[in-house]
Amino acid sequence: MGVPSRLVSAVDAPSPPVFAVRAASAADLDGLVAIESHSFETDRIARRSFRKLVEAPTAAITVAFLPDGRLVGYALLLFRAGTGMARLYSIAVLPEMRGSGVGAALVAESERVAFDRDRFLLRLEVREDNADAIRLYERMGYRRIGRYLDYYEDHANALRYEKRLRGDALSTSVRYYEQTTDFTCGPCCVMMALGHLRKDYAMSPVEEIKLWRQATTVFMMAGLGGCDPHGLAVSAARNGLAASIHVSREGSLFLESVRDPEKRRVMELAQEDFRHQTIAFDIPIHHRPLDVAAIREALAEGALAIVLISAYRMFGKKVPHWVLVVGDDGRHLFIHDPWVEDRSRETHNDAANLPIPYADFEHMARWGREPLRAAVVLRPR
Ligand SMILES: CC(C)(COP(=O)(O)OP(=O)(O)OC[C@H]1O[C@@H](n2cnc3c(N)ncnc32)[C@H](O)[C@@H]1OP(=O)(O)O)[C@@H](O)C(=O)NCCC(=O)NCCS
Structure with a gap:
Protein backbone atom coordinates (compact mmCIF):
# COMPACT_ATOMS: atom_id res chain seq x y z
CA MET A 1 0.00 0.00 0.00
CA GLY A 2 2.19 2.88 -1.19
CA VAL A 3 1.62 6.21 0.48
CA PRO A 4 1.35 8.19 -2.78
CA SER A 5 -1.71 6.20 -3.86
CA ARG A 6 -3.49 7.38 -0.73
CA LEU A 7 -2.79 11.10 -1.06
CA VAL A 8 -5.96 12.95 -0.23
CA SER A 9 -6.70 16.58 -0.84
CA ALA A 10 -9.61 18.41 0.72
CA VAL A 11 -11.53 18.99 -2.48
CA ASP A 12 -13.87 21.80 -1.54
CA ALA A 13 -11.47 24.05 0.35
CA PRO A 14 -10.05 27.09 -1.48
CA SER A 15 -6.43 26.18 -0.65
CA PRO A 16 -6.72 22.58 0.35
CA PRO A 17 -4.36 21.25 2.99
CA VAL A 18 -2.85 18.14 1.43
CA PHE A 19 -2.42 15.16 3.66
CA ALA A 20 -2.01 11.44 3.26
CA VAL A 21 -2.82 8.41 5.39
CA ARG A 22 -0.73 5.34 6.16
CA ALA A 23 -0.27 2.67 8.83
CA ALA A 24 1.52 3.91 11.97
CA SER A 25 4.95 2.66 13.01
CA ALA A 26 6.98 2.84 16.22
CA ALA A 27 8.57 6.06 14.86
CA ASP A 28 5.19 7.81 15.20
CA LEU A 29 4.92 7.60 19.00
CA ASP A 30 5.76 11.29 19.65
CA GLY A 31 3.22 12.44 17.08
CA LEU A 32 0.51 10.12 18.42
CA VAL A 33 1.04 11.29 21.99
CA ALA A 34 0.92 14.95 20.87
CA ILE A 35 -2.38 14.46 19.03
CA GLU A 36 -3.80 12.62 22.03
CA SER A 37 -2.90 15.35 24.50
CA HIS A 38 -4.35 18.07 22.25
CA SER A 39 -7.60 16.14 21.76
CA PHE A 40 -8.76 14.54 25.00
CA GLU A 41 -9.09 15.76 28.59
CA THR A 42 -9.75 12.30 30.04
CA ASP A 43 -9.38 8.64 29.00
CA ARG A 44 -6.13 9.43 27.19
CA ILE A 45 -4.15 6.59 25.66
CA ALA A 46 -0.71 6.51 27.32
CA ARG A 47 2.55 6.44 25.37
CA ARG A 48 3.36 2.90 26.49
CA SER A 49 -0.09 1.76 25.34
CA PHE A 50 0.50 3.34 21.92
CA ARG A 51 3.88 1.56 21.78
CA LYS A 52 2.19 -1.80 22.34
CA LEU A 53 -0.73 -1.06 20.01
CA VAL A 54 1.51 -0.09 17.09
CA GLU A 55 3.00 -3.61 17.13
CA ALA A 56 -0.09 -5.57 18.23
CA PRO A 57 -1.70 -7.93 15.71
CA THR A 58 -5.03 -7.16 17.38
CA ALA A 59 -4.82 -3.43 16.59
CA ALA A 60 -4.29 -1.18 13.59
CA ILE A 61 -3.38 2.50 13.84
CA THR A 62 -3.78 4.70 10.78
CA VAL A 63 -2.12 8.11 10.81
CA ALA A 64 -2.71 11.21 8.68
CA PHE A 65 0.35 13.34 7.90
CA LEU A 66 1.35 16.48 6.02
CA PRO A 67 3.92 16.61 3.20
CA ASP A 68 6.58 17.64 5.76
CA GLY A 69 5.87 14.39 7.63
CA ARG A 70 4.12 15.96 10.63
CA LEU A 71 1.31 13.80 12.01
CA VAL A 72 -2.07 15.55 12.18
CA GLY A 73 -4.44 12.75 13.11
CA TYR A 74 -4.80 9.10 13.93
CA ALA A 75 -7.45 6.41 14.15
CA LEU A 76 -7.13 3.24 16.22
CA LEU A 77 -8.92 0.00 15.36
CA LEU A 78 -9.11 -2.98 17.69
CA PHE A 79 -9.81 -6.53 16.52
CA ARG A 80 -10.97 -9.36 18.68
CA ALA A 81 -10.14 -12.84 17.46
CA GLY A 82 -13.02 -14.90 16.16
CA THR A 83 -15.51 -12.13 15.50
CA GLY A 84 -16.63 -10.40 12.35
CA MET A 85 -16.34 -7.05 14.11
CA ALA A 86 -13.75 -4.36 14.51
CA ARG A 87 -13.94 -1.47 16.94
CA LEU A 88 -12.93 2.08 16.07
CA TYR A 89 -11.55 2.63 19.53
CA SER A 90 -10.24 6.14 19.09
CA ILE A 91 -9.84 8.88 16.49
CA ALA A 92 -8.40 12.37 16.84
CA VAL A 93 -7.23 15.20 14.63
CA LEU A 94 -5.06 18.16 15.73
CA PRO A 95 -7.38 21.11 16.49
CA GLU A 96 -5.92 23.38 13.77
CA MET A 97 -6.55 20.68 11.14
CA ARG A 98 -10.16 19.86 12.00
CA GLY A 99 -12.88 20.48 9.44
CA SER A 100 -10.59 19.67 6.49
CA GLY A 101 -11.64 16.11 5.85
CA VAL A 102 -8.83 14.45 7.87
CA GLY A 103 -11.29 12.73 10.23
CA ALA A 104 -13.38 11.43 7.31
CA ALA A 105 -10.25 10.13 5.54
CA LEU A 106 -9.12 8.34 8.72
CA VAL A 107 -12.53 6.71 9.17
CA ALA A 108 -12.62 5.67 5.50
CA GLU A 109 -9.12 4.17 5.67
CA SER A 110 -9.99 2.37 8.93
CA GLU A 111 -13.04 0.87 7.22
CA ARG A 112 -10.81 -0.35 4.38
CA VAL A 113 -8.28 -1.84 6.82
CA ALA A 114 -11.04 -3.58 8.80
CA PHE A 115 -12.63 -4.96 5.64
CA ASP A 116 -9.22 -6.24 4.49
CA ARG A 117 -8.95 -8.05 7.82
CA ASP A 118 -12.24 -9.84 7.06
CA ARG A 119 -14.39 -7.71 9.35
CA PHE A 120 -17.86 -6.83 8.12
CA LEU A 121 -19.03 -4.69 11.04
CA LEU A 122 -17.37 -1.62 12.49
CA ARG A 123 -18.55 -0.42 15.88
CA LEU A 124 -17.60 2.57 18.00
CA GLU A 125 -18.57 4.49 21.09
CA VAL A 126 -18.71 8.26 21.24
CA ARG A 127 -19.43 10.71 24.04
CA GLU A 128 -23.01 11.84 23.91
CA ASP A 129 -21.86 15.49 24.02
CA ASN A 130 -19.33 15.14 21.17
CA ALA A 131 -21.39 16.73 18.40
CA ASP A 132 -18.48 16.98 15.92
CA ALA A 133 -17.66 13.30 16.07
CA ILE A 134 -21.34 12.24 16.01
CA ARG A 135 -21.93 14.36 12.87
CA LEU A 136 -18.90 12.82 11.20
CA TYR A 137 -20.01 9.24 11.96
CA GLU A 138 -23.62 9.82 10.92
CA ARG A 139 -22.51 11.50 7.70
CA MET A 140 -20.38 8.42 6.97
CA GLY A 141 -23.31 6.04 7.35
CA TYR A 142 -22.99 4.91 10.96
CA ARG A 143 -26.23 4.16 12.73
CA ARG A 144 -26.87 4.43 16.42
CA ILE A 145 -27.41 1.07 18.11
CA GLY A 146 -27.22 1.87 21.82
CA ARG A 147 -26.48 4.18 24.72
CA TYR A 148 -24.30 3.50 27.78
CA LEU A 149 -24.72 5.49 30.96
CA ASP A 150 -21.67 6.55 32.99
CA TYR A 151 -19.27 5.13 30.41
CA TYR A 152 -16.27 7.46 30.61
CA GLU A 153 -13.86 8.36 33.42
CA ASP A 154 -15.75 11.63 33.98
CA HIS A 155 -19.11 9.74 34.06
CA ALA A 156 -20.24 11.01 30.65
CA ASN A 157 -22.64 8.78 28.71
CA ALA A 158 -21.64 7.06 25.47
CA LEU A 159 -23.55 6.39 22.30
CA ARG A 160 -22.72 3.26 20.36
CA TYR A 161 -22.66 3.30 16.56
CA GLU A 162 -22.27 0.61 13.93
CA LYS A 163 -21.71 0.31 10.19
CA ARG A 164 -21.76 -2.73 7.97
CA LEU A 165 -18.67 -2.63 5.77
CA ARG A 166 -18.92 -3.21 2.05
CA GLY A 167 -15.44 -2.97 0.56
CA ASP A 168 -15.57 -2.75 -3.22
CA ALA A 169 -18.71 -4.87 -3.38
CA LEU A 170 -19.47 -6.62 -6.64
CA SER A 171 -22.68 -5.46 -8.23
CA THR A 172 -25.55 -7.91 -8.56
CA SER A 173 -28.48 -8.13 -10.92
CA VAL A 174 -30.63 -9.75 -8.22
CA ARG A 175 -33.11 -7.07 -7.17
CA TYR A 176 -33.41 -6.40 -3.45
CA TYR A 177 -36.71 -6.43 -1.54
CA GLU A 178 -37.15 -5.34 2.08
CA GLN A 179 -39.51 -7.44 4.18
CA THR A 180 -42.56 -5.47 5.31
CA THR A 181 -43.43 -7.69 8.30
CA ASP A 182 -41.38 -9.24 11.11
CA PHE A 183 -41.99 -12.78 9.92
CA THR A 184 -41.62 -12.81 6.13
C1 LIG B 1 -14.02 14.08 15.61
C2 LIG B 1 -12.82 14.52 14.80
C3 LIG B 1 -11.82 13.36 14.77
C4 LIG B 1 -13.24 14.87 13.39
O1 LIG B 1 -12.09 15.15 12.63
P1 LIG B 1 -12.11 16.23 11.43
O2 LIG B 1 -10.82 16.11 10.75
O3 LIG B 1 -12.51 17.55 11.93
O4 LIG B 1 -13.27 15.61 10.54
P2 LIG B 1 -13.67 16.08 9.06
O5 LIG B 1 -12.91 17.30 8.67
O6 LIG B 1 -13.56 14.91 8.17
O7 LIG B 1 -15.18 16.41 9.21
C5 LIG B 1 -15.59 17.41 10.12
C6 LIG B 1 -16.28 18.54 9.39
O8 LIG B 1 -15.46 19.09 8.41
C7 LIG B 1 -16.12 19.16 7.17
N1 LIG B 1 -15.21 18.86 6.09
C8 LIG B 1 -14.92 17.66 5.59
N2 LIG B 1 -14.08 17.78 4.57
C9 LIG B 1 -13.83 19.11 4.45
C10 LIG B 1 -13.06 19.87 3.58
N3 LIG B 1 -12.38 19.28 2.61
N4 LIG B 1 -13.04 21.19 3.75
C11 LIG B 1 -13.74 21.75 4.71
N5 LIG B 1 -14.52 21.09 5.55
C12 LIG B 1 -14.56 19.78 5.42
C13 LIG B 1 -17.12 18.09 7.22
O9 LIG B 1 -18.22 18.37 6.37
C14 LIG B 1 -17.49 18.11 8.63
O10 LIG B 1 -18.43 19.14 8.76
P3 LIG B 1 -19.74 18.96 9.56
O11 LIG B 1 -19.44 19.69 10.82
O12 LIG B 1 -20.77 19.58 8.73
O13 LIG B 1 -19.96 17.49 9.77
C15 LIG B 1 -12.14 15.78 15.41
O14 LIG B 1 -13.15 16.73 15.63
C16 LIG B 1 -11.42 15.54 16.72
O15 LIG B 1 -10.25 15.17 16.74
N6 LIG B 1 -12.08 15.77 17.86
C17 LIG B 1 -11.46 15.59 19.16
C18 LIG B 1 -11.25 14.12 19.46
C19 LIG B 1 -12.55 13.37 19.43
O16 LIG B 1 -13.55 13.83 19.90
N7 LIG B 1 -12.54 12.16 18.84
C20 LIG B 1 -13.72 11.34 18.69
C21 LIG B 1 -13.77 10.37 19.77
S1 LIG B 1 -15.14 9.28 19.53
Missing part, protein backbone atom coordinates in the same frame (compact mmCIF):
# COMPACT_ATOMS: atom_id res chain seq x y z
CA CYS A 185 -37.82 -13.08 5.73
CA GLY A 186 -38.03 -16.52 4.11
CA PRO A 187 -40.86 -15.64 1.67
CA CYS A 188 -39.02 -12.42 0.73
CA CYS A 189 -35.95 -14.51 -0.16
CA VAL A 190 -38.17 -16.76 -2.32
CA MET A 191 -39.67 -13.64 -3.90
CA MET A 192 -36.26 -12.12 -4.74
CA ALA A 193 -35.26 -15.45 -6.30
CA LEU A 194 -38.51 -15.48 -8.33
CA GLY A 195 -37.86 -11.88 -9.40
CA HIS A 196 -34.43 -12.90 -10.66
CA LEU A 197 -35.02 -16.35 -12.11
CA ARG A 198 -38.45 -15.76 -13.71
CA LYS A 199 -38.66 -13.02 -16.33
CA ASP A 200 -42.41 -12.47 -15.91
CA TYR A 201 -42.45 -12.11 -12.12
CA ALA A 202 -43.11 -8.85 -10.25
CA MET A 203 -42.31 -8.51 -6.54
CA SER A 204 -44.93 -6.85 -4.34
CA PRO A 205 -46.23 -6.85 -0.75
CA VAL A 206 -49.23 -8.90 -1.94
CA GLU A 207 -46.84 -11.54 -3.30
CA GLU A 208 -44.87 -11.37 -0.03
CA ILE A 209 -47.94 -12.33 1.98
CA LYS A 210 -49.10 -14.88 -0.59
CA LEU A 211 -45.73 -16.65 -0.48
CA TRP A 212 -45.73 -16.51 3.32
CA ARG A 213 -49.18 -18.13 3.44
CA GLN A 214 -47.90 -20.84 1.11
CA ALA A 215 -44.76 -21.47 3.17
CA THR A 216 -45.46 -20.84 6.86
CA THR A 217 -45.64 -23.61 9.39
CA VAL A 218 -47.65 -21.70 11.98
CA PHE A 219 -50.56 -19.34 12.21
CA MET A 220 -50.13 -15.95 13.85
CA MET A 221 -49.57 -16.13 17.58
CA ALA A 222 -46.82 -15.02 19.91
CA GLY A 223 -43.50 -16.53 18.92
CA LEU A 224 -42.32 -17.68 15.56
CA GLY A 225 -44.50 -16.90 12.58
CA GLY A 226 -41.77 -18.13 10.31
CA CYS A 227 -41.15 -20.66 7.60
CA ASP A 228 -39.25 -23.93 7.48
CA PRO A 229 -37.09 -25.01 4.52
CA HIS A 230 -39.69 -27.49 3.26
CA GLY A 231 -42.39 -24.82 3.14
CA LEU A 232 -40.08 -22.35 1.38
CA ALA A 233 -39.06 -24.94 -1.22
CA VAL A 234 -42.70 -25.90 -1.83
CA SER A 235 -43.76 -22.27 -2.29
CA ALA A 236 -40.89 -21.70 -4.74
CA ALA A 237 -41.83 -24.84 -6.70
CA ARG A 238 -45.51 -23.88 -6.68
CA ASN A 239 -44.44 -20.62 -8.36
CA GLY A 240 -42.36 -22.22 -11.07
CA LEU A 241 -38.81 -22.72 -9.71
CA ALA A 242 -36.79 -25.91 -9.27
CA ALA A 243 -35.87 -26.32 -5.59
CA SER A 244 -33.66 -28.61 -3.52
CA ILE A 245 -33.55 -28.77 0.28
CA HIS A 246 -30.41 -29.18 2.38
CA VAL A 247 -31.05 -29.69 6.06
CA SER A 248 -28.83 -31.13 8.79
CA ARG A 249 -31.46 -33.53 10.10
CA GLU A 250 -34.79 -35.18 9.42
CA GLY A 251 -38.12 -34.41 11.07
CA SER A 252 -39.85 -31.29 12.30
CA LEU A 253 -37.81 -28.15 12.94
CA PHE A 254 -37.87 -25.19 15.33
CA LEU A 255 -40.19 -27.00 17.77
CA GLU A 256 -37.87 -26.67 20.77
CA SER A 257 -38.43 -22.91 20.85
CA VAL A 258 -42.23 -23.27 21.05
CA ARG A 259 -43.66 -23.82 24.52
CA ASP A 260 -47.38 -24.05 23.78
CA PRO A 261 -48.14 -27.76 23.09
CA GLU A 262 -51.11 -26.89 20.86
CA LYS A 263 -48.96 -24.64 18.69
CA ARG A 264 -46.27 -27.33 18.53
CA ARG A 265 -48.85 -29.84 17.34
CA VAL A 266 -50.05 -27.47 14.58
CA MET A 267 -46.45 -26.76 13.51
CA GLU A 268 -45.65 -30.45 13.42
CA LEU A 269 -48.69 -31.23 11.26
CA ALA A 270 -48.00 -28.32 8.92
CA GLN A 271 -44.40 -29.46 8.48
CA GLU A 272 -45.50 -33.04 7.87
CA ASP A 273 -47.78 -31.77 5.14
CA PHE A 274 -44.93 -29.77 3.57
CA ARG A 275 -42.72 -32.87 3.57
CA HIS A 276 -45.46 -34.74 1.70
CA GLN A 277 -45.78 -31.89 -0.77
CA THR A 278 -42.03 -32.02 -1.52
CA ILE A 279 -42.69 -35.47 -3.00
CA ALA A 280 -45.53 -34.15 -5.19
CA PHE A 281 -43.28 -31.32 -6.42
CA ASP A 282 -40.30 -33.62 -6.94
CA ILE A 283 -38.09 -31.62 -4.54
CA PRO A 284 -34.97 -33.53 -3.45
CA ILE A 285 -34.14 -33.38 0.26
CA HIS A 286 -30.47 -33.82 1.25
CA HIS A 287 -29.93 -34.53 4.92
CA ARG A 288 -26.56 -32.82 5.14
CA PRO A 289 -25.75 -29.13 5.42
CA LEU A 290 -24.92 -27.03 2.37
CA ASP A 291 -21.44 -25.66 3.09
CA VAL A 292 -19.83 -22.59 1.54
CA ALA A 293 -18.13 -24.65 -1.19
CA ALA A 294 -21.48 -26.14 -2.25
CA ILE A 295 -23.16 -22.72 -2.18
CA ARG A 296 -20.39 -21.33 -4.42
CA GLU A 297 -20.87 -24.21 -6.85
CA ALA A 298 -24.63 -23.58 -6.99
CA LEU A 299 -24.07 -19.83 -7.59
CA ALA A 300 -21.59 -20.60 -10.38
CA GLU A 301 -24.35 -22.60 -12.09
CA GLY A 302 -26.74 -19.63 -11.92
CA ALA A 303 -28.69 -20.81 -8.85
CA LEU A 304 -29.47 -18.78 -5.73
CA ALA A 305 -29.44 -20.14 -2.17
CA ILE A 306 -31.73 -19.26 0.73
CA VAL A 307 -29.80 -19.97 3.93
CA LEU A 308 -30.88 -20.09 7.57
CA ILE A 309 -28.69 -17.95 9.80
CA SER A 310 -28.67 -16.94 13.42
CA ALA A 311 -29.42 -13.24 13.41
CA TYR A 312 -27.19 -12.87 16.44
CA ARG A 313 -24.05 -11.90 14.57
CA MET A 314 -25.97 -9.64 12.20
CA PHE A 315 -28.02 -7.65 14.67
CA GLY A 316 -27.68 -9.19 18.10
CA LYS A 317 -31.02 -11.01 18.21
CA LYS A 318 -31.13 -14.76 18.77
CA VAL A 319 -33.84 -15.48 16.20
CA PRO A 320 -33.74 -17.75 13.17
CA HIS A 321 -33.50 -15.72 10.00
CA TRP A 322 -33.40 -16.44 6.27
CA VAL A 323 -31.10 -14.58 3.86
CA LEU A 324 -30.58 -14.95 0.12
CA VAL A 325 -27.05 -15.62 -1.14
CA VAL A 326 -26.66 -13.73 -4.42
CA GLY A 327 -22.92 -13.58 -5.17
CA ASP A 328 -19.37 -14.72 -4.53
CA ASP A 329 -16.05 -12.92 -5.08
CA GLY A 330 -13.65 -15.72 -4.13
CA ARG A 331 -13.46 -14.55 -0.51
CA HIS A 332 -16.95 -13.45 0.51
CA LEU A 333 -20.50 -14.61 -0.06
CA PHE A 334 -22.79 -11.67 -0.84
CA ILE A 335 -26.20 -11.73 0.77
CA HIS A 336 -29.46 -9.86 0.41
CA ASP A 337 -30.76 -9.63 3.96
CA PRO A 338 -34.48 -8.80 3.66
CA TRP A 339 -34.50 -7.34 7.17
CA VAL A 340 -33.61 -3.66 7.39
CA GLU A 341 -32.84 -3.03 11.03
CA ASP A 342 -34.47 0.02 12.55
CA ARG A 343 -36.00 1.50 9.44
CA SER A 344 -35.33 5.09 10.43
CA ARG A 345 -31.55 4.68 10.38
CA GLU A 346 -30.47 1.71 8.33
CA THR A 347 -30.95 1.86 4.60
CA HIS A 348 -31.18 -0.79 1.90
CA ASN A 349 -27.48 -0.19 1.36
CA ASP A 350 -26.76 -1.82 4.70
CA ALA A 351 -28.80 -4.91 3.93
CA ALA A 352 -28.44 -5.49 0.17
CA ASN A 353 -25.50 -7.31 -1.41
CA LEU A 354 -23.62 -7.46 1.88
CA PRO A 355 -20.23 -9.25 1.69
CA ILE A 356 -19.64 -11.82 4.42
CA PRO A 357 -16.23 -13.56 4.66
CA TYR A 358 -16.56 -17.32 4.06
CA ALA A 359 -15.50 -18.30 7.60
CA ASP A 360 -18.00 -15.90 9.13
CA PHE A 361 -20.73 -17.17 6.86
CA GLU A 362 -20.05 -20.79 7.93
CA HIS A 363 -20.26 -19.57 11.50
CA MET A 364 -23.52 -17.67 11.16
CA ALA A 365 -25.30 -20.22 8.94
CA ARG A 366 -26.55 -22.29 11.85
CA TRP A 367 -29.25 -21.87 14.41
CA GLY A 368 -29.93 -22.97 17.95
CA ARG A 369 -28.10 -25.26 20.32
CA GLU A 370 -28.35 -28.21 17.97
CA PRO A 371 -27.22 -26.41 15.75
CA LEU A 372 -29.67 -26.67 12.86
CA ARG A 373 -28.35 -25.95 9.38
CA ALA A 374 -30.78 -25.47 6.52
CA ALA A 375 -30.77 -24.11 2.99
CA VAL A 376 -32.91 -24.15 -0.14
CA VAL A 377 -31.25 -23.93 -3.54
CA LEU A 378 -33.39 -22.43 -6.29
CA ARG A 379 -32.94 -22.63 -10.05
CA PRO A 380 -35.07 -21.82 -13.07
CA ARG A 381 -37.20 -24.75 -14.17
